[in-house]
Amino acid sequence: MMGLFLVAALVLLAFMGLLLYRIVVGPTVIDRLLAVNVIGTKSIVILIIMGILFDRVAMFIDIALAYGLLNFIASLAAAKYFRKHKKIHHVSTMPAEVSHDH
Amino acid sequence: MIINMVLVGLVAFGTTVTHGGPLHSVFNALVGVLLIAGLLFFLSTCVGILRFPDFYTRLNAAGKGDTLSTILMLVACALMVITSAHHVDRTVVLSAIKIIMIVNFIFIGSPTATHALLEAAHWSEIKPWKRNDPPC
Amino acid sequence: MLIAIEVGLLILVPCVAFVALWLRDLMSAVIVLGAYSFLMCLVWTGMGAVDVAFTEAAVGAGVSTVFFIAVLFNTTRNITFNPLDVSSKLVALVACLGFGYVLLQGVSDLPDWGDPYSPVNAGVSTYYIENAYADTHVPNLVTTVLADYRSVDTMLETTVVLIALLGIFMILKKDRPAQSDSSDTQAHDSLIIRLSARFIAPFIQLFGLYVVAHGHHSPGGGFQGGVILGTGLILMAMSMGMASAKRLLSIPRMIILAAVGVLIYAGWGAVPLVYNGYFLDYSVWESVFGSMARSHSMLIVEIGVALTVMCGMYGIYMSLVSDGGMQEGL
Numbered sequence: 001m002m003g004l005f006l007v008a009a010l011v012l013l014a015f016m017g018l019l020l021y022r023i024v025v026g027p028t029v030i031d032r033l034l035a036v037n038v039i040g041t042k043s044i045v046i047l048i049i050m051g052i053l054f055d056r057v058a059m060f061i062d063i064a065l066a067y068g069l070l071n072f073i074a075s076l077a078a079a080k081y082f083r084k085h086k087k088i089h090h091v092s093t094m095p096a097e098v099s100h101d102h
Numbered sequence: 103m104i105i106n107m108v109l110v111g112l113v114a115f116g117t118t119v120t121h122g123g124p125l126h127s128v129f130n131a132l133v134g135v136l137l138i139a140g141l142l143f144f145l146s147t148c149v150g151i152l153r154f155p156d157f158y159t160r161l162n163a164a165g166k167g168d169t170l171s172t173i174l175m176l177v178a179c180a181l182m183v184i185t186s187a188h189h190v191d192r193t194v195v196l197s198a199i200k201i202i203m204i205v206n207f208i209f210i211g212s213p214t215a216t217h218a219l220l221e222a223a224h225w226s227e228i229k230p231w232k233r234n235d236p237p238c
Numbered sequence: 239m240l241i242a243i244e245v246g247l248l249i250l251v252p253c254v255a256f257v258a259l260w261l262r263d264l265m266s267a268v269i270v271l272g273a274y275s276f277l278m279c280l281v282w283t284g285m286g287a288v289d290v291a292f293t294e295a296a297v298g299a300g301v302s303t304v305f306f307i308a309v310l311f312n313t314t315r316n317i318t319f320n321p322l323d324v325s326s327k328l329v330a331l332v333a334c335l336g337f338g339y340v341l342l343q344g345v346s347d348l349p350d351w352g353d354p355y356s357p358v359n360a361g362v363s364t365y366y367i368e369n370a371y372a373d374t375h376v377p378n379l380v381t382t383v384l385a386d387y388r389s390v391d392t393m394l395e396t397t398v399v400l401i402a403l404l405g406i407f408m409i410l411k412k413d414r415p416a417q418s419d420s421s422d423t424q425a426h427d428s429l430i431i432r433l434s435a436r437f438i439a440p441f442i443q444l445f446g447l448y449v450v451a452h453g454h455h456s457p458g459g460g461f462q463g464g465v466i467l468g469t470g471l472i473l474m475a476m477s478m479g480m481a482s483a484k485r486l487l488s489i490p491r492m493i494i495l496a497a498v499g500v501l502i503y504a505g506w507g508a509v510p511l512v513y514n515g516y517f518l519d520y521s522v523w524e525s526v527f528g529s530m531a532r533s534h535s536m537l538i539v540e541i542g543v544a545l546t547v548m549c550g551m552y553g554i555y556m557s558l559v560s561d562g563g564m565q566e567g568l
Contacts, residue, residue, distance in 0.1 A: 001130060001186065006242065008137050008175070013246035015148045020250070022151050022160075023273065024257055028228065029265050030219055031157060034164050036273040037215055038147065040299070041172045041208060043276040045140075046243075048179045048201060050283055053240060057183050058193050059288055061200045062449065062456055063279070066295045066466060068204035069442050072211035072218075073473055074272055074303035076431065079218035080476065080568040081265070081307050082226045085315070207438065214434040221428055 002053060009049045012042050033078050040071050106202045114184050114195045129185045133178045140174035143167050156231030157223055165216035169208065176205045244284050251277045264315040268306040275302065288457040289380045292449075296462045300469035301551050304476075308559035311568060374532040376454045384459065385536040389518045393503050396543050400500050403550040407493070410562030435477035442470035450544045454533060460540035464547025471552045480560065480567050489556070489564055492549045499546030503539045 022035040044067045051060030116125055150163025180201040187194040231237065254277060258270040275298025282291035349356030370382045384392050450463030475483030487495075507518035515522040520535035527534045559567035 001133070001182070004134060004137060005182070006240075008141060009243050010246060011141055012144065013243065013250065015144055017246075017250060017253075018148050018152060020253055020257070023254075023270055026266075028157060028226075029263065029269065030222055030226075030228075031160065032266050033219060033269050034157075034160060035151060036269050036276075037212075037219075038151065038164055038168045039273045040276050041168055041212060042144070043280055044204065044208070045172055045175045045179070046280055047283060048176065048204075050240065050243065050280070052179060052182055052186070054286075057197045059456065060283060061197050062458060063283065063288065063292050063295045065200055065204055065207075065445060066292065066449075066462075067276075067279075067299050068207040068211070069438065069445055070296070070299040070466070070469055071208075072215035073300060073469060073476070074269075074307075075215040076218045076435075076473075077304045077307045077476060077568055078265075078269060079215075079222035081311055082222040083568075084311065207441070210434050210437060214431060217428065217430050221431075 005049050005052055009046050009053075012046055012049075016042060030079075030082075033075055037071075037075050040067070044068055044071070106206065107199050110180065110184070110195065110198045110202055113181065114190050114198065117184055117190055126185060129181055133181045133185065136174050136178035136181070140171040140178065143171035143174065147171060155235070155237035157228050158220075158230050161216060161219060161223070165213065169212045172208055172212070173205050176201055176208070180205075240284060244281070247277060247281050247284065251281065262317055264317065265307075265310055268303060268310065271306070272298065272303045275299070289378075289459070289462075292457040292462050293465075296465040296469070300465055301472065301555070304469075304472060304555065305558060308555060308568065311559060312561045374536070375530055376533050376536065378454055378456065378459075380457075381453050381459050381536065381540075385539055386520065386532055389507070389539065392539070392543065393500075393507065393518070396500055396503055396546050399546055399550045400496050403496055403553045404493075406554050406557050410557045412562045432477050435473050439470050439473050442473065443467060446470060446544075446548075450540055451537065453540055454536065460543030461547055463540075464544035465551055467544065467548040468551025468555075471548070472555045475552075475556065475559075476568050480556065480564065483552075483556075484564070487549075487552060489553070492553050492556075496546050496549035496553065499542045499544070499549065502542030502545065506535060506538050506542070 016039050019035045019038055023032050026032045026035065044064045047060055047064045047067070048057065051057040051064075054060070113129070117129065144167065147163055147167030150167060151160050154160045154163055180198045183194060183198050183201065184190060251274065254270060254274045258267050258274060261267045261270060275294060279291050279294040279298060282288075282294055349358070353359065366379065366383055366387060370379050370387075371377065374382050374386055376382045376386075446463045446466035446469075448463075449458035449466055450460055453459030453463065471483060471487060474486060510519045510522040511517060513522045520532040523531035523535055556564055556567070
């Protein structure tokens with residue numbers, strides 16, 4: 001049974017590596033935010049699986065609980081950022097756009 | 103939330119009463135099934151995030167698949183914590199209840215984050231993908 | 239068995255860090271740093287350093303990304319390169335090299351890496367490991383070292399948090415006329431976000447109190463609990479508007495409470511001086527608390543730390559996001 005959990009943790013890590021593609025390529029910022037959000041929720045699962053493998057779940061569960069409670073605050077803040085700064089595409093080559101941004 | 107705690111208590115009670123009995127192997131099989139189902143849903147989430155053509159469809163894949171797979175795997179972990187314990191005492195049941203609490207918080211927080219992302223995309227006027235458009 | 243997971247993390251963490259450096263858009267870099275923080279928390283957990291992992295979880299998931307976004311909200315997210323502007327970079331280079339040289343000179347005084355005869359390895363850490371529980375009746379060794387044996391350190395760290403809050407507050411503070419339409423920006427906020435924030439915020443506060451109070455027995459303590467409590471306030475300020483957050487904890491009260499936290503810590507340490515003890519020597523309380531004197535004293539100083547850190551996080555967020563005006567923000 002422990003082997004299954006170890007394999008599950010490894011598979012989760014491998015899929016996180018796949019999500020890295022979206023972080024690198026992602027045409028917009030919120031695509032990256034989406035991928036980071038998924039990585040965040042999955043790291044909760046990996047934390048608890050590591051707790052089971054170490055046989056110290058009671059020790060690790062508080063960290064996972066903190067993640068479960070606080071995970072969505074960062075994406076909430078990032079989403080609210082775009083109410084004022086509407087441009088989602090990054091422009092750094094055109095100086096006129098830069099001065100228009102703020 | 104109270105219903106979830108009562109369920110954890112029932113499972114813990116069931117494991118103590120029929121220790122090593124048929125219920126134990128049923129729970130073990132359930133852990134395996136839930137874990138593999140969670141992994142499969144996460145695989146489909148990943149494929150969706152990587153392959154879908156625009157932000158809104160990717161958000162659809164991520165919002166649903168991520169929440170569901172996380173919940174399935176956490177429930178598997180909670181069952182595993184109870185069934186693998188040598189004797190079920192207060193610490194074990196409390197750990198299982200805390201995992202179920204995490205499930206509850208993710209069930210509320212993750213769709214809220216998805217909704218906030220959707221609002222952000224709407225504010226920044228991302229165009230939805232139409233057929234025959236190039237994927238972005 | 240866990241080595242496989244750690245190898246996987248070892249591959250992922252440098253990749254994420256490299257991506258965060260490679261991206262030219264500051265907003266994207268901030269978001270990728272969030273993923274970096276998640277993975278680093280897993281690394282700390284794999285090493286068994288649960289208290290560090292808890293700090294990384296509370297700070298990384300809660301406040302650090304929010305602080306970065308608050309700064310970007312009032313500045314710009316574009317990096318502008320000016321290849322002709324060499325002189326300021328030269329000044330920075332000289333300053334960095336000079337300061338680095340001074341620091342390296344300081345390092346030469348320290349004992350060698352892994353030296354078995356250095357004071358840390360020869361006596362101190364073995365004493366802590368063998369006698370901490372008998373001395374203080376606290377199972378969590380990290381809390382014992384931080385809040386009892388090395389508590390002067392922790393007191394000054396708490397003061398550093400207070401100084402950071404005061405510094406940011408005073409630099410950014412500006413007297414703006416109160417705008418009547420300041421609530422307008424929050425008006426069209428989604429009902430879903432407001433409701434779920436209102437649902438989760440009490441649980442965050444409750445969990446923060448649990449972490450402060452239970453830091454003796456499990457990972458956690460004053461700093462982590464304070465960050466979680468502050469994050470609850472930040473969540474309220476973000477979803478309900480800054481006006482309603484200021485109704486919960488007004489700005490003058492926030493400054494006073496942050497100072498009161500340090501005062502609790504230092505005051506509790508100063509009381510033994512009256513009874514012919516040393517500063518922060520908790521054992522004079524044995525006449526009141528019995529054998530649990532040091533344990534209870536640790537709880538009290540942790541409460542002081544939590545108060546300062548909570549107000550610090552809340553005040554830094556409010557200052558950064560409103561550009562010092564304290565009127566409207568995210």
